[in-house]
Amino acid sequence: MVARAAKTQRRTRIQEEKEEKILEAALGVFSAYGFRGSTIDQIAEAAGMSKPNLLYYFRTKEAIHRTLLDRMLFTWLEPLRAFDADGDPEAEIRSYIRRKLEMSRDFPRESRLFANEILQGAPHIEDELKGPLRELVDEKARIIRGWAEAGKIAACDPHHLIFSIWSTTQHYADFDVQVRAVLGADAGKERFEQAAHYLEGLFLRGLRAAAKDT
Template sequence: MPQDRAPTRIQKKNRTAILEAALTVFAARGFRGATVDQIAAEAGLSKPNLLYYFPSKEAMHNALLEQLLDTWLDPLRSLDEKGDPQSEIMAYIERKLQISRDYPRESRLFANEIVQGAPRIQDALSRDLKTLVDEKAALLQSWMDQGRIAKVHPYHLVFSIWALTQHYADFEVQVHAILGEEDPYEGAEPFLETLYSRLLAP
């Protein structure tokens, strides 16, 4: 979209609609399976109109991933060194579950990108994500060294939290096939609280 003047209300609305449609299509079909025609149809716009805002599906995918990475990193950023260690870790788990509940399509978009080798966000993973995880792993290790939580591998602790929270979004169809109408998050939160409180008890 031309950047020589501020976008109008209609332009903002169309851009939002395009990204919402792209998220739906990418989450369902992955990057390779998605097409500009599918995204245009989902957005209710013509293909030329869509291409006025985004020149390619790569541009739409990159815009979504840029927005998503901040959402993904925020819960870990909130881990507070001044707080009670177990309470901070439990709050982090709750935040990750909430993201899975509220943003399942975004979670699947991110998972699809990772499964493909992260060709579009490899730099961000190696830079932003690694820096943050290194910092928080050091914090976890310091709590362990102080005897405030049990000693476990700090990186694998983080990985396990990702796996056990993001599963509910990334494998949503499988979860619902097994649980039926039951809300999986109602059982997930107390289960994970029990699991990690026992694991981390000093």
């Protein structure tokens, strides 16, 4: 789904800037209130635009929301796409954990946008979850299973390993308020490095130790 203004023959720099302004405002609104709790009026106000002007660029709230979800899914899955079958398993898993944590640090609103969509039953992206996302996860699960069969890591359920990495890393975006409340005001950005160090140990020590016993 593309912006309405993008369907014109030639998009101007001003049009592109307006679209980005709307999407930036909508990201804040949707991540705070969810799709159902958000309105075009809220987004227009956050963007500093009139409602008719906003609707010139995006015809509906659904169009804005879907554009944001499509962008988010592409960016969010990039670390998983980079998972390399020919790489060292430990290095690949460590890199994946760190890149996911970096995304939680740098794109917390996008993570909450996705979480809100999932909590509502994924009405706008169910096809993507059952299609391209599932195919990508299955592909990477085969890589992990191959490492286990070669004795490079412990035998494990690769899908649940991926789910576990998702849940532990995205916690630092979706529950950041809770994390900061528990760690205290001095936690700062180092909480992500501390999390990376802990999660690397959590996943890699188990996979490494168990592999030696196989």
